[in-house]
Amino acid sequence: MILSIESSCDDSSIAITEIESKKLIFHKKISQEKDHSKYGGVVPELAARLHAEALPKILEETKIYFPHLKAIAVTNEPGLSVTLVEGVAMAQALSISLNLPIIAVNHLHGHIYSLFIEKEILFPQIILLVSGGHTQVIEANRFGDFKILATTMDDSFGESFDKVSKMLGLGYPGGPIVEEYAKKGDSERFNFTVPLLNSPKIAFSYSGLKNQVRLKIQELGDKKSKQDISDICASFQQTASTHLIHKLKKIFKTRTIKNFAIVGGASANLYLRAEIQKLCDSHKVLLHLAELKFCSDNAAMIGRYAIDAYHNKQFTTFDKITSSPKVSI
Ligand code: KG4
Ligand code: ZN
Numbered sequence: 114m115i116l117s118i119e120s121s122c123d124d125s126s127i128a129i130t131e132i133e134s135k136k137l138i139f140h141k142k143i144s145q146e147k148d149h150s151k152y153g154g155v156v157p158e159l160a161a162r163l164h165a166e167a168l169p170k171i172l173e174e175t176k177i178y179f180p181h182l183k184a185i186a187v188t189n190e191p192g193l194s195v196t197l198v199e200g201v202a203m204a205q206a207l208s209i210s211l212n213l214p215i216i217a218v219n220h221l222h223g224h225i226y227s228l229f230i231e232k233e234i235l236f237p238q239i240i241l242l243v244s245g246g247h248t249q250v251i252e253a254n255r256f257g258d259f260k261i262l263a264t265t266m267d268d269s270f271g272e273s274f275d276k277v278s279k280m281l282g283l284g285y286p287g288g289p290i291v292e293e294y295a296k297k298g299d300s301e302r303f304n305f306t307v308p309l310l311n312s313p314k315i316a317f318s319y320s321g322l323k324n325q326v327r328l329k330i331q332e333l334g335d336k337k338s339k340q341d342i343s344d345i346c347a348s349f350q351q352t353a354s355t356h357l358i359h360k361l362k363k364i365f366k367t368r369t370i371k372n373f374a375i376v377g378g379a380s381a382n383l384y385l386r387a388e389i390q391k392l393c394d395s396h397k398v399l400l401h402l403a404e405l406k407f408c409s410d411n412a413a414m415i416g417r418y419a420i421d422a423y424h425n426k427q428f429t430t431f432d433k434i435t436s437s438p439k440v441s442i
Contacts, residue, residue: 114138114181115423116207117416118168120200121192121220122245123148123155124409125167129178130416132423135231139175140413143167146286153279157193164199172203179211184428186216186419188223190440191246197436205431214428216419219440220410224376225253226421227403227414234421238401239370241361241389244377245271245286248317248357250364256421263360265317270353271379273319277326277349281342288379291346295384298340298347303329305352307359315363322352354385358392365396374401378409 119126119142126142145163149155187204189197208215224242229235239262240251248265268276271288278287283294305325308318326349333341364370373393375386380402393400407413422428 114178115184115186115416115419116182117186117412117419118200118204119188119410119412119415120164120196121188122410123160125164126412127171128412128416129175132420137231137413141171142411150284153285157195161195161199164196168203182213184214184216184423186218186415188220188415189217190219190437192220194438201436208431215434216422217429217434218415218418223414223418226418227376227407228374228401230407230413230417238372238374240374240376242377243270243379263315268319273323273353276323280327280330292382294343294346295350298343300347300351302344303348305348307352308356315360350384354388358388370398373398376403381405381408
């Protein structure tokens, strides 16, 4: 079995995965969303302190599996530096005390492997990763062969939902809240411009759209009704998703794609899922999705990646592992 740890942002999570059967034996996650909500976003130092409390509590429940462990997997990049070290320090301590190798896992590779939890891998795939930190289209050919086809020039898709929610005073994380308001809103009421619509660039940008929303909120002033808020959310969500679809269409045009997937926290967005399903249907492409509970950050996806890393002997040791906030795929 492999014990995996995830602490790159605001979720403390540990999983135990069986190497041969790929079965998820144990999985627990303590989310800090409520603690950060009043600040409208994640406060790194608070997140680190909460990981320091939550991770040992979860670990306690996994002790019965210690005799069966073959490796300790941990997210070491990218993420918040002060929270990554909480997981890495725990992995180092376990590696020394149980005399086990460490498998260092790139968080984004983990999101890709969220598609394969308790399943066989399926490559090649074109994957849209939409999270709080990233918006990328990735060509995933096989384990260790991942290429970025498109990325964001500024904010990420998920982050733009967080910021819109914060500007409207709705709380954190913004994604599910904005999606909920959008359900009751009129997406045609506000004509936000789709980013990079006339640019040939295959890239993403959300800072301009965020600014358009900010100006609209200012224009409506303090007397915004619930309907106004819902209409802003619906119009924003539609424009943010249309931007993704518009650039994906360009990618679909230039390649023969059999399998397409969406991963990352924001892949839980049902409006986006439906729009991408339509795109895939029209191109006769199969759409793959992770289970909703595995879209946001979790240790099960880190454990699933670690199984393939284990077979590829991709090990490190407690004195060699480093963590980095920024490294991309
Ligand atoms: O993958 P994740 O849990 O953490 C990162 O790796 O960043 O993604 C969290 C992000 C947050 O920005 C959150 O607002 C967004 O995913 N998110 C959503 C939805 N659920 C979560 N964005 C849009 N619609 C949703 N339903
Ligand atoms: Zn993530």
